[in-house]
Amino acid sequence: MQSAKCKVRSARVKAACVLQFALCILVCPSPEFAFAEDASPKLVGSASCATAACHGGLAGHKFVGSEFPIWSARDPHSRAYSVLRNDLSRQMAEQLKLPKPAHESAVCLNCHSPATSTDSKLSSISGRAPLAGVDCEQCHGPAERWLTEHVRTDWRNRSAEVKRQRGYHDLTDVLTRANVCADCHVGGPGRDVNHDLIAAGHPRLFFELSTFHANWPKHWPDEIDAKRHPIELGFAKRGILTGSAFEARLWAVGQVVTAQRSLELLSHRAELAKETPAKWPELTEWNCFACHHDLQSASWWQSKDGSKRPRVSFGWNAWPYAMLEPLARQKPSPMVQLPEAELAKLRRHFTSPLPLAEAIDREANAAAKSLRVLAERLNHADSTNDVLSPDGLAKLRLMLVKDEGPRLVSRDWDSATQLFLSLNALQHAIAAQGSLMETDQERDRQIQSVLDSMNETLNFPSGLRSPRDFSAQPIERLQADLKRLQKLLDGSPKN
Ligand code: HEC
Ligand code: HEC
């Protein structure tokens, strides 16, 4: 990792880096025992990454070598363990009747501090000190088999496949990155923010990769991500103009991976139900507002005739799946058949209060498999002439605003908010792709002001726990904002 950085820096910096490697090789602890090839690689304990000579801040640059101090001072992941000692966590542990406090319970530690959890699948440490919280190895991969190697200069020339075999997560790859985040932000076996946790006070997990990625204080320069996904836009006086498809790919891959991993979690929950029927049905799989009318402003659940008869009935949780259809319907498209039959069946199951776990397990599994293929294709989609190209994205945005938007906005808060987050992500993605070609700053400013207005209506500040406090009559306001957006986009040759 370090070596890749050295390549692009000045000679003086390079000398410092080389010195750093030398120190690293000397002082970074290496695993002492041989590993069995078939066992999964172990964590070495991220305290070893924080050594001053490695990532602990020897270098005076903004990022290189200073990953640990940035993580420790600014990244919420470094605080993920300490929040397990706060009042909310204490209250949750009490309500859930956990036999131990939250900061000692695997049910919490598996996401908040996996290396210190008692769950042996997540925390097998080869004898070194872990860092509390979501530490380096949670994202970069258990380092037992790559720690020694990654400080050598030839590490950067290793193929992605070799690195993967060593247990190293190649986070330069958007799909790998999305899946790493989903491990905790969507969940899976042993990591489940289910209705019991939410009812005890845990925030509901609303994951949208491009939004989380943008809000996350990073320990590497954003420009590196942009440069890894260049698109050529044409020639100008000063040479080839390039933009970046990184933001676009991040959004599209993130949407599909979130849906896929949610289906896998659903399948896992349905499987558990076979052994422990009391765990079924899992209420977070439904639209929350089907039961919790007070969570949503009146206009979403009152019937149109103004009577108190709820408009929202039982239905599937829309959050992870809201943007799938618009993405798949877009032409030219790198895919791609959505698993429509399975998704339709699943949607039907959730109109009943007690759906059959066995059928759900089967269909969720099948749908997840197709989505995995779709995520792969989007990850490698050609960014010059398909859905992720400047032209493709502009069309997709117009379609969202004109055709899909009005439907999504009046469906429920989850769908409306996903639409807003996607429009916001696309605005950034389009700016990153085309800003060198043609800028219309006044129009961009106006688009941003409409997006800000939608944000306010949806009341989506950071730290949101539940959409309980919506302002009144959001649907009408959102529809009006979509009309304003449509006017702005229609009026432009660039869409
Ligand atoms: C599936 C992974 C997962 C599990 C399991 C989990 N959490 Fe969390 N927790 C998260 C994530 C992710 C967030 C951040 C929420 C967000 O902003 O999306 C969070 C947020 C929190 C917060 C709010 C933190 C803040 O800064 O306000 C508390 C408190 C908390 N969790 C406590 C717990 C406790 C106690 C348990 C066990 C009973 C637990 N969590 C289990 C993933 C998890
Ligand atoms: C929540 C996930 C996450 C955590 C925790 C995390 N990283 Fe990272 N890190 C990333 C991502 C994503 C990138 C960008 C992709 C890349 O460049 O490899 C990155 C980039 C890096 C890079 C630059 C690699 C390069 O290609 O130039 C280094 C070095 C690094 N991280 C070290 C650390 C260290 C040391 C820690 C612990 C103190 C840590 N990271 C914790 C996700 C994480």
Ligand code: HEC
């Ligand atoms: C091992 C589990 C884990 C992984 C992997 C992980 N996170 Fe987190 N993340 C958490 C937990 C737990 C929190 C809550 C921390 C807190 O509030 O104290 C969190 C918080 C966050 C927050 C702050 C959320 C808020 O509401 O303020 C962002 C942003 C975030 N993560 C982004 C990411 C991204 C992007 C990735 C992938 C590159 C990622 N995370 C990977 C567990 C994880």
Ligand code: HEC
């Ligand atoms: C099938 C009906 C049903 C669905 C769907 C449902 N809940 Fe609940 N919820 C309940 C019931 C019943 C209780 C009270 C019993 C308990 O605490 O489990 C409750 C309790 C709660 C509580 C704590 C009590 C309160 O009102 O402060 C919260 C918070 C909550 N649910 C949030 C959610 C969220 C968020 C979702 C969607 C992800 C959801 N619920 C989906 C039925 C449901």
